[in-house]
Amino acid sequence: MGMELDVAQPLLLAPGEGETTTDRPERTLRILCELEQLIVTWFRYEPGEKGPDPHIHRQHTDAFYVLEGEVDFGLGPEITRITGGPETFAGAPPNVVHTFKNSSDATAIFLNIHAPSMGFGDVLRGGDHEHFDQFDPPEGGGRPFEEAIVQPAGAGEPIEHENTFHRIQAELPELSVIEMTFRPDFEGVDPHTHADHVDAFYVLAGEVDFVVGDEVRRAGPGSFLAxxxxxxxxxxxxxxxxxxxxxxxAPDARFVGRLRS
Incomplete structure (x- = not known):
């Protein structure tokens, strides 16, 4: 059964909540949000666990953010290997070959993001693989490795304003991802709406007071709001x-450009 999401209200999840589609000793797959524009999922891979063989998506971006442990990414025509530890972001825009696995001897926990979602939730539920936007690497290998996105911990274009510090991890038409830091004297962002895109947050550290409808709800690390x-x-x-x-x-809707101003 798919997630029930009231599109008139934000979705707020505590750590461990969401739709768990797979829970075995070697891996856990959990959907945090599933919307047309964006799906965010939480993965646990034990040592030796592998994702799909090298592949491309023609119409959407596939991205990753490492929370714990290490993920071994393979990117580009030559399947260039990149080992990403905590706070590493990796992204495969359309037609960039990619694959991933846990080659370490410890648990790896990471977020997997697809924008647009393209029915990826149904794939995780064991459903419609045949019509999902996923294909073998094209003849010639697809786009070059340099068009993949790799941001090690602490990397990304910095943007600093009074009481805030941000690092841009990805800026694509279909998806922008930003590591954001708000200092204790930050006054907050007043309640608002976006007419043209999804706005979502995964809490990495500290506490946040989210406005959800007419309520203020406190959330800690591992919480998620969409x-x-x-x-x-x-x-x-x-x-x-x-x-x-x-x-x-998702989509970016010029958000990063406004953040720079």
Whole structure:
């Protein structure tokens, strides 16, 4: 059964919540949000677990953010190997060959993001693989490795304003991803809506007061909020520590450009 999401309200999940589609000793797959514009999933891979063989998506971006452990990414025509530890972001825009696995001797936990979602949730449920936007590498290997996105921990274009510090992880038409830090004296973002895109947050560190409809709800690390178009939401840092979140906008809808100004 698919996730029930009221598109008039933001979805707020506590750590461990969501739709678990697979839960075996070697892996857990959990859907955090599933909307037309964006699906965010939480994966646990034990040592030796592998994702799909090298492949491409023609019409959407596939991206990853490592939360714990290490993920071994293979990217580009030559399947260039990149080992990503915590806070590594990797992205495969359309027609970039990619694959991933846990080659380490420890558990790997990471987020997997598809924008647009293209029915990926049904694939995780064991359903419609045949019509999903996934294909073998094209003759010639697809787009060059340089067009993949790899941001090690601490990397990304920095943007600093009073009481905030951000690093852009990805800026694509279909998806922007930003590591955001809000200091304790940050006044917050007033409740608002977006008419043209999804706004979502995964809490990395600290605490946040999310506005969900007419309520204020406090959330800690591992919590997740998704605001569909038209859903009223806002947030603030109650302190006393810095608040760090991974923020997704799908599509980008010029959000990163406004963030720079």
């Amino acid at each position: 605001a569909p178009p038209g859903a009223r939401h806002g947030f603030s840092n109650p302190g006393p520590a810095d608040l760090r979140v991974l923020n997704f906008h």
